[in-house]
Amino acid sequence: MSEIAVLHGQGASGGALVDMNSSMGAGEMAVRLADMEAKLELVQNFFKRVMRKDEDYGIIPGTDKPSLLKPGAEKLCELYGFAPIIKEKEETRDLKTGYYHVRITIQLIHRATGTIIAEGVGEASSYESKYRYRWVYESDLPKGIDKDSLVCKTFESRKTGKDYKKYRLENPDLIDQWNTVLKMGKKRALVDATLTATRTSGIFTQSEDEMDAWIEGETDEKEKFDKKRSTPQATDEKASFEPPPGDANKISQSQYGKIMGDAKRKGLDEDGIKSIILYVKKKPVNELSKAEASAVIKFIADTDEEGLQDLIMQAALPGAAS
Template structure:
């Protein structure tokens, strides 16, 4: 029996083996790539901005655009799943692998299930495909953030935030809309995202409808308020003189 203890190389020995000039060039290229990506992606389409969060949230269109810029392709694998038709519970865990030609670069993981807060009030038997697609999307965003060194710029904590205020079964394009009661937290966040984080703009528009807080906004007024916020921002932008 071999009782010898293997000693791992020290940090100094690892650093000694690194070409610092090459490392500096690589870090410069990473910074340049991050700058290009930030200038290329569009807010509320490729990424979302939620007031109170430290980083913008990378969305699926943004992740796909980044992979195109890097010349990478994605492959997906379902690593675990549950399809319980008796009790109406569906869950998927998906792995996304990113390749450069035939070389595996990195991989990401994503999961989704019908008991999540945004899905638990819906008919689970009609959103099976939506749950799978959401797990794939989360895995894709996870892998993209890893491969592009963008974790210090974007987060994926809210990568599936409700930018449309509804939940959509992408396979059938059926929209599930609940118009009873007040808006959800996700819908309130979307209002601020549309307003590009301007609290004053949101307060001004909801004030027209007699609200003093976004928590009091009724779902029946929600779409009209979002449209007014969008319209106001467009008018403000067009009325701003170019420097």
């Protein structure tokens, strides 16, 4: 069996394997190793200096690992000198039902040489739930429709405390979504090709903390542990948070951090979730009780992004927080 060595620092991210019994001379192998390490450091610096969290990569709601986003894929292609071209587009259309399915194959071409570096495939369909359905208030339901036959979600009114429902309806204008679906297929194909061409797919299979450590070039477990202790995490206290003094029943620092972290993963910023809490609870977040904070945490977990965005819009209405 050949003796195999793994390039230090790349084991968790699809790192290159070096066959020590190959015909390559030791000097040539040393040069290649130094080149690979230099490239690894360059990519790490690129993530630190150019790639923006939650813009180029980030946690998609419902997942627990970072994902490469379209802007990030475009930046990586620019770094490596790759140009994307569409190799193949397969489409299925049905004008009666509004069904549209597309499968895109994208090739990444090295600009300087014209060499095909990688291919990526992306598919999208108008029957995906975010295109096929829309959520409406009960008052907006078509006349004569059987509400009991519809999927619905229940929310609590901020002003009255009463429950209200939103119902899921078939989108009657699926054809209007076709262009959006096509763009989604292209985006997925580009990300797929970029992960393959840049050998960064392994980076995005790690946890968020592991990815942060990789970007920082940390390989020692103690170094990672020390960083975790010194850097606020999603469930840690926000630097700007000061709970009311002397009241053990008030929201804790860890509860505050979890609210902010969970809201961020649902696409909200700090001001957004604060406006929702003020609208619903009629008090700022730092005045919540522990029980109220626990209820907010559960509410964020049970509410989808669309529902949270609806609440922000309601909270922004004149007199909503009064």
